[in-house]
Amino acid sequence: METTAEQNEAAEADAGSRTALPRRLGLISAIAVLIGSTIGTGIFRSPAGIALKVPDEGLYLLLWALGGFFSLCGALTLAELAGALPQTGGVFVYLREGWGKLPAFLFGWSELTIIRASALGAVATVFAEYFLRLLRVDSPRGVHYVAAGAILLVAVFNILGVKLGALVQNLTTGAKYGALVILVLAAFVIGGNNPAPPPAEPAEVPAHTTLVMFGLAFISLLWVYDGWADVTFLSGEVKRPERNLPLAIIGGTLAVIAIYLLANFAYLHLLDIPQIANSKLVAADTAYRIVGETGVKLVAIAVMISAFGTLNGSMMTGPRIFFAMADDGLFFKKIASVHPRFKTPHVAISLAAALAIVFVMVRSFEQLTDAFVLAIWPFYAAGAAAVYALRRKRPDLPRTYKTWGYPITPVLFILAVIFLVGNALVQDLVHGLNDNFAYYRALFTGSKLPYDSSGALLVFAIVMAGIPAYFIWNATHSKRS
Numbered sequence: 391m392e393t394t395a396e397q398n399e400a401a402e403a404d405a406g407s408r409t410a411l412p413r414r415l416g417l418i419s420a421i422a423v424l425i426g427s428t429i430g431t432g433i434f435r436s437p438a439g440i441a442l443k444v445p446d447e448g449l450y451l452l453l454w455a456l457g458g459f460f461s462l463c464g465a466l467t468l469a470e471l472a473g474a475l476p477q478t479g480g481v482f483v484y485l486r487e488g489w490g491k492l493p494a495f496l497f498g499w500s501e502l503t504i505i506r507a508s509a510l511g512a513v514a515t516v517f518a519e520y521f522l523r524l525l526r527v528d529s530p531r532g533v534h535y536v537a538a539g540a541i542l543l544v545a546v547f548n549i550l551g552v553k554l555g556a557l558v559q560n561l562t563t564g565a566k567y568g569a570l571v572i573l574v575l576a577a578f579v580i581g582g583n584n585p586a587p588p589p590a591e592p593a594e595v596p597a598h599t600t601l602v603m604f605g606l607a608f609i610s611l612l613w614v615y616d617g618w619a620d621v622t623f624l625s626g627e628v629k630r631p632e633r634n635l636p637l638a639i640i641g642g643t644l645a646v647i648a649i650y651l652l653a654n655f656a657y658l659h660l661l662d663i664p665q666i667a668n669s670k671l672v673a674a675d676t677a678y679r680i681v682g683e684t685g686v687k688l689v690a691i692a693v694m695i696s697a698f699g700t701l702n703g704s705m706m707t708g709p710r711i712f713f714a715m716a717d718d719g720l721f722f723k724k725i726a727s728v729h730p731r732f733k734t735p736h737v738a739i740s741l742a743a744a745l746a747i748v749f750v751m752v753r754s755f756e757q758l759t760d761a762f763v764l765a766i767w768p769f770y771a772a773g774a775a776a777v778y779a780l781r782r783k784r785p786d787l788p789r790t791y792k793t794w795g796y797p798i799t800p801v802l803f804i805l806a807v808i809f810l811v812g813n814a815l816v817q818d819l820v821h822g823l824n825d826n827f828a829y830y831r832a833l834f835t836g837s838k839l840p841y842d843s844s845g846a847l848l849v850f851a852i853v854m855a856g857i858p859a860y861f862i863w864n865a866t867h868s869k870r871s
Contacts, residue, residue, distance in 0.1 A: 412733055415627050417634040423624060423703050424642030426563035428617025430700030431516035433570070433653055434673045434693045435755075436614045441667035443607035444599045447658060450666075453604070454654050456806075457611040458647035463803035465618045465643040467774040467793050469636035472622045474780070474787040476631030479714025480622025480707075481773040487784065488776025491720065492860055497769045498715040499856030502745070504849065505765045506711070509704050510746035512613075512758035514540045517697035520690045538747045540698065544705045545743035549729065549736045562699025569692035570649050573673060577656035582679035586665050595664045605813030612767060612810065613759045614650070617700070618643045619770055623707040636791035709738035720863065764814055764849045771807035774800045814846035 415423070444450050471484045486494035518536035522529060547558055599607075621628075621638055628634050657672050660679045669675045673693070677685030713735040716725035729736040749758065777793060777800055793799055 413627055413629045413631070415624060416629050417637060420621050420624070420628050420634055420638035421642045421645075422563040423706060424618060424621045424638055425567060425645055426617075426699040427620040427703035427707060428615065428642070428646045428700075429563075429566055429570070429649070429696060430513050430617070431693065431697050432610075432614030433650055434671060434689070434696065435516060436610045437654070437657060437666050437672045438669050439610045440607045441663050442595060443603040443610075445595045445597070445663050445667060446599060447663055449599060449604070450663060451651075451654065451658070453607060453611055454651060457608070457615050458650060460803055460806040461612075461615040461618055462643055462647060463795075463799045463806075464770055464774055465639050466795065467777050467800045467803060468619055468622060468770075469639040470777055470789060470791055470793045471773070471780070472625055472635035472639060473632045473791045474784075474789050476625045476628065476635060477714070478624070478626030478710045478717075480625050480710070481619055481769060482623075482711050482714050483625075484622075484773040484776045484780075485769065486718065488779040489772065491718075492857070493769075493772060494718075495715070495720050495860045495863075496853060496856045497772075498711055498720060499859060500765050500769065500853050501711045502741075503856075504761055504852050506704070506709075506742050507745040507749040508753075508758040508762040508765070509616075510541055510701060510742065511537065511750035511753060512755055512762065513697050513701045513704060514538070514746070514750055515755045515758070517694055517701060520693045520697070524687070524690055524694070534751050537750045540701060541705075541743050541746045541750065544698070544702045545739050547702060548705050548709075548739050549732060549734055551732045551734060558699070558702050562695050562702065566692060566696035566699060567645075567649060569689075569695070570653055570673075573677060573689070574649075574652045574656045576680050577659050577676060580680050582660045584679050584682050586661055587675055587678055595667045602813060602817055605809065606817065608810055609760060609763050609814060612763050615646070616763065616766070617703070618646070619773075620703060620707040623710040626710070632788065632790040705739065705742065709735055709742040712738040712741060719867070761849050764811065764846050765853060767807050768811055771804045774803050811846070815850070818847045 440453065441450055444453055468481070468484070472480065475483050475487060477483045482494050482497050485497050514537035515533060517540050518533045521536055522532055544558075596603075618639065621642070622635070625631055625635060628638075653673070657666055657676055660676050661669065661672065665675070666672050671686075671689070671693070674686045674689040677689045679685075712721060712725050715721035716723055716738070725735075725738050725741065727737045728734065778797065780787065
């Protein structure tokens with residue numbers, strides 16, 4: 391995966407002013423960013439919702455395997471683009487180079503209005519829940535304030551320097567990956583010494599699943615797997631990107647898939663599907679079966695570390711999209727400012743943190759995660775599809791790695807996203823004819839939804855609002871120029 395000096399120079403020249411952010415992240419840090427951004431709260435919290443929609447052990451495991459397979463297809467595809475276009479912004483750059491400025495602007499618009507704030511808010515919410523649980527404080531409103539404080543703290547870390555952010559990421563990634571490995575080993579070596587704790591609020595588990603429910607469960611699953619593309623947003627700050635980016639994306643994704651599958655085998659070894667469906671913290675209940683209440687406390691600490699690491703990783707990567715937009719003339723130039731001392735995009739980080747704090751104060755965990763997945767994964771698919779356009783339009787790009795299984799691998803990933811988004815839209819349209827008013831009133835007030843919905847219609851309305859915003863920006867920008 392080596393490249394010539396001439397190719398390196400060409401890549402740097404092509405990146406333009408985006409190379410203003412110095413390359414300080416090595417291979418290990420890049421892998422840590424990917425793993426740390428991916429393994430967050432989902433593996434500890436989402437299995438309950440997935441088991442509730444897919445109450446069959448075989449289908450449950452199949453869903454986890456399919457999620458890993460399709461995520462790997464996306465990672466194998468984006469690895470080629472990351473090595474060929476190692477610029478800050480990642481997916482934003484692939485959309486711009488493959489399909490033009492409008493799709494790239496829509497991605498940046500969606501990141502600004504819904505994606506990044508939803509991701510940061512969801513992760514911070516789980517961190518706050520377990521932080522207060524350890525302190526034995528029962529304060530639903532306090533969760534919002536603690537989550538906002540956590541967002542502010544990681545923003546400060548990342549403004550002070552990418553090396554400090556990377557250090558936090560490396561430490562938290564090692565801790566949470568190690569905690570999951572220990573839990574898996576203990577489940578099979580020690581086994582269950584205590585009965586599973588009874589659920590506080592038992593949920594009715596359906597007798598069978600449907601294709602629609604399988605698809606809705608897939609949305610929850612993709613929240614758990616999301617993060618494999620985040621390291622591309624930092625492409626402009628990775629050393630030897632033509633080598634390290636493909637290695638980090640592929641190696642990190644495989645490591646995540648492996649621990650997720652092992653963790654679910656451990657859960658099923660000590661708990662059955664109804665018990666998983668009724669467990670808001672399945673890892674804690676698994677640990678309780680092994681060593682009792684001490685295990686619950688240890689897992690709660692592990693979840694906090696995991697959530698904080700993911701929050702830090704998301705704060706490291708997401709603001710780079712706003713930086714790339716501004717640097718490309720598609721957003722206010724001030725957003726592309728680099729701190730004179732710390733060499734970080736401090737304005738972009740501050741903007742991301744401010745929006746996330748607003749979101750976390752008014753929305754629930756489920757609303758945040760569903761909005762995030764439905765808004766970002768279509769752009770992942772469009773970014774993967776750019777590999778076809780760029781092989782035709784830019785055959786001169788230095789491709790030190792080419793997508794394994796091309797041209798089938800990108801197609802499989804794109805088809806999976808079409809199924810995900812299509813199923814969510816159909817579900818909302820079918821129920822929305824009669825229940826839209828009640829649904830959106832509940833959505834904005836944070837109360838219980840009148841039916842099991844992903845909120846796809848609202849998400850796509852916000853994304854599509856970026857089209858007139860793009861033309862208004864171009865018109866006003868041209869006049870100022």
